[in-house]
Amino acid sequence: MFDVLKENYFREYYTNGFVETGMRLSNELVDEVKAHYATLAKGRNDFPKFFAKNEHQAYLEGKLIGSVFSAFPKLAEKMVKKLYDRTYSKAVYCEQACIERVIENLLEQDLQRFFKTPYLLVSYDIYLNNDHNHSAAGIHTDPPNFHHFYETENDVTLYIPLVDLNDENGGRIMVLPESKLKLPGNLLLKQLEEHFSKKASCLDEDGYIDPNKIEEKEIDEFIESEPYKELMDHYKYTIKMAKNHYGPEFVKTEESKGKVLLWNNKNFHAAEAWKKEEYNREVYVIRCMPIYNTRIKLKRELHGKLFNNYLINMKTGEFHKYDHQVDVMDIPEEHRLAL
Numbered sequence: 001m002f003d004v005l006k007e008n009y010f011r012e013y014y015t016n017g018f019v020e021t022g023m024r025l026s027n028e029l030v031d032e033v034k035a036h037y038a039t040l041a042k043g044r045n046d047f048p049k050f051f052a053k054n055e056h057q058a059y060l061e062g063k064l065i066g067s068v069f070s071a072f073p074k075l076a077e078k079m080v081k082k083l084y085d086r087t088y089s090k091a092v093y094c095e096q097a098c099i100e101r102v103i104e105n106l107l108e109q110d111l112q113r114f115f116k117t118p119y120l121l122v123s124y125d126i127y128l129n130n131d132h133n134h135s136a137a138g139i140h141t142d143p144p145n146f147h148h149f150y151e152t153e154n155d156v157t158l159y160i161p162l163v164d165l166n167d168e169n170g171g172r173i174m175v176l177p178e179s180k181l182k183l184p185g186n187l188l189l190k191q192l193e194e195h196f197s198k199k200a201s202c203l204d205e206d207g208y209i210d211p212n213k214i215e216e217k218e219i220d221e222f223i224e225s226e227p228y229k230e231l232m233d234h235y236k237y238t239i240k241m242a243k244n245h246y247g248p249e250f251v252k253t254e255e256s257k258g259k260v261l262l263w264n265n266k267n268f269h270a271a272e273a274w275k276k277e278e279y280n281r282e283v284y285v286i287r288c289m290p291i292y293n294t295r296i297k298l299k300r301e302l303h304g305k306l307f308n309n310y311l312i313n314m315k316t317g318e319f320h321k322y323d324h325q326v327d328v329m330d331i332p333e334e335h336r337l338a339l
């Protein structure tokens with residue numbers, strides 16, 4: 001994150017786990033976001049779509065559900081669906097309907113001032129809704145996965161509560177600062193580059209790896225590779241460490257409706273239980289990432305929806321929307337970050 005955030009903001013992020021941006025969405029814009037998601041079916045939960053070849057593998061392996069999954073995949077799928085249904089009333093990934101309005105609003109509030117990286121990819125959005133009967137998410141991280149493909153340890157999470165998250169309501173996010181414990185995520189992208197650069201069928205005419213050309217069985221092969229297995233072992237132990245030894249080090253935030261928090265969902269985090277019976281906890285998240293000096297293109301679709309199609313030029317504050325994924329080759333090499 002040192003190359004992503006400007007030094008004073010990096011210091012705040014590194015020691016506290018997040019940056020209090022001072023930015024806020026207007027009540028009207030917050031209500032617009034809420035109204036959009038209110039039109040979507042109650043009980044919709046996109047998390048199970050990520051179960052196969054996913055970011056949660058690291059936790060599930062070794063647990064009961066891990067062994068059930070290999071022996072009885074259908075049963076395990078049902079168990080995972082139940083697990084997420086217990087956590088959220090509604091969880092929607094990659095709707096992309098509110099990204100433009102929200103980012104434009106944040107750029108008007110000088111979003112650029114936080115960033116050292118010359119370009120920031122605005123990848124996709126997430127909406128989370130839970131009532132007081134749904135359990136809060138325990139200590140976890142959202143490590144890189146094959147559905148997004150291009151993720152590292154340096155992701156930028158713009159986290160916008162659509163209701164107040166405070167002592168009275170609960171629902172506050174808790175983050176373990178990077179200075180305490182961190183998962184290595186850049187290594188995964190390096191491993192992917194190393195592995196797939198040798199497969200001609202996965203390369204485009206410029207020799208860049210095109211994740212859109214990678215078939216499922218080729219991902220399966222990668223999952224079986226030794227370097228990846230070693231990395232997953234490391235993830236598993238580190239997650240155990242975070243849960244067993246770092247509990248008191250998590251930093252809690254106090255959030256009000258529309259206030260924008262900047263952090264990194266690759267750091268360990270947890271959500272406090274929601275206490276209000278009268279209304280639900282609602283959070284809107286935009287996931288962003290820097291562009292790296294690596295020969296990997298971006299994926300075009302996330303579960304059938306176009307994503308990775310917004311780019312912010314941090315020097316000029318320009319915000320581009322494309323009808324395809326951002327072409328990393330359009331960005332001069334000197335403006336991409338070293339992996």
Ligand SMILES: [Fe+2]
Nearest residue numbers: 140141142265
């Ligand atoms: Fe998370």
